[in-house]
Amino acid sequence: MRVAVTGATGRMGREVIDAAREAGHEPLPVSHSATGETGGTEVHPADGFATLLSEREPDATIDFTLPDPSVSYVADCAEAGVPAVVGTTGFSEAQLAALREAAERIPVLQAANFARGVQGLLAVVREAVAALPEYDVEVTETHHNGKRDAPSGTANRVLDAIDQTRGDSSRVHGREGEAPREDGEIGVHARRAGDITGEHEVLLAGNHEELRLTHRAGSRGVFAAGAVEAAEWLAGRPPGWYDFSDTLPDTES
Numbered sequence: 001m002r003v004a005v006t007g008a009t010g011r012m013g014r015e016v017i018d019a020a021r022e023a024g025h026e027p028l029p030v031s032h033s034a035t036g037e038t039g040g041t042e043v044h045p046a047d048g049f050a051t052l053l054s055e056r057e058p059d060a061t062i063d064f065t066l067p068d069p070s071v072s073y074v075a076d077c078a079e080a081g082v083p084a085v086v087g088t089t090g091f092s093e094a095q096l097a098a099l100r101e102a103a104e105r106i107p108v109l110q111a112a113n114f115a116r117g118v119q120g121l122l123a124v125v126r127e128a129v130a131a132l133p134e135y136d137v138e139v140t141e142t143h144h145n146g147k148r149d150a151p152s153g154t155a156n157r158v159l160d161a162i163d164q165t166r167g168d169s170s171r172v173h174g175r176e177g178e179a180p181r182e183d184g185e186i187g188v189h190a191r192r193a194g195d196i197t198g199e200h201e202v203l204l205a206g207n208h209e210e211l212r213l214t215h216r217a218g219s220r221g222v223f224a225a226g227a228v229e230a231a232e233w234l235a236g237r238p239p240g241w242y243d244f245s246d247t248l249p250d251t252e253s
């Protein structure tokens, strides 16, 4: 498979290029800032992305960049009929709507987290919240000091999973000053430090007991390998909006 990889010099872009090669695919790195080559492969300029798509006809694009460039890259994919795997997080509603519009023309798979264990976490959180309706819930995520958006896209997915089970809750982002806990609220905490790849913890507490459900990603390679697997799954599918859970057996989104 030939895979265009946008954000080629980014933390995730570099991992995706390696993961694509390891899986036996040909990566086409695309960068808005770098020229030259990476690991013996030519880096293509972002402003020539549309031309690259039409001339090299990749089977899919994998994007880990920023919301604005991501929307623009996916629009080019829609024009060229190239499936898009989007790992970027932090989209506004309007940006998500633009991605969904592209999904009317091409298959688009957007996921805040390409680690399989997070799909397991989501499933277990739904069950735990359903089994313990009176317990207080707090969600804490921890990432490296270079992460821009907060809370993480994965934390938002966890919160959506809780809402699906409990009904809409009020989310309280951090607490400061006089801030007593209200019934039913969910505290959301984002920590940024060092080079931590990604950690999510859901705490349920009540009845003099605590249940802590935690996922830790050991390396960015986990996300990159998942994104490459998603691209393999997506190539050749009909246009539509897909989730990473769609690619895995026996999980629901």
Ligand SMILES: NC(=O)c1ccc[n+]([C@@H]2O[C@H](COP(=O)([O-])OP(=O)(O)OC[C@H]3O[C@@H](n4cnc5c(N)ncnc54)[C@H](OP(=O)(O)O)[C@@H]3O)[C@@H](O)[C@H]2O)c1
Pocket (backbone or CB within 6 Å): 006, 007, 008, 009, 010, 011, 012, 013, 030, 031, 032, 033, 034, 046, 064, 065, 066, 069, 086, 087, 088, 089, 090, 111, 112, 113, 114, 115, 149, 223
């Ligand atoms: N879904 C998941 O599993 C998962 C896992 C980890 C991270 N993420 C998300 O993936 C995204 C990237 O994370 P990261 O840690 O790789 O960030 P990063 O190291 O900052 O890389 C982002 C890359 O985006 C490109 N970029 C920046 N500004 C741009 C612009 N104006 N136009 C076009 N490209 C631009 C740059 O690459 P070039 O200069 O080479 O174009 C930059 O290196 C974030 O949203 C993060 O939350 C998702």
